[in-house]
Amino acid sequence: MKTNRMEKDLPVSIEKHGWRYHHLGIPSSIPRQNEKYIACCKMYVSGFETSEFGIEWMRFEEDSPVHEMIKRIPHIAFEVDDLEEAIRGREMIGCISSPSPGIRVAMIIENGAPVELLEFEP
Secondary structure, three states: OOOOOOOOOOOHHHHOOOOEEEEEEEEOOOOOOOOEEEHHHOEEEEOHHHOOOOEEEEEEOOOOOOOHHHHHOOEEEEEOOOHHHHHOOOOEEEEEEOOOOOEEEEEEEEOOEEEEEEEEOO
């Protein structure tokens, strides 16, 4: 039986599944200093390395293959230990990808918003 979460309660993703907050991705059309280009996604990211709170700005090229939802709606990202287990039974946006060596990523939809799940090689 599903119960409503109280304001003081941690999200189930943290309390039950043990997912760890990683970053907040915010779409933007404004070029920023120190952008890093991710060729496979035709996008630029910036801010993560210097943000105390893991805020990452994302700017997309017009022909970026990234899903429109991710281009328009901010997403929260969690580090998970087992990506396959974390996505089991969830609505996916695209497939599991590897945007950088040693990182596997999946995007899911939760409550109408994108959520990024990251698995890092040990």
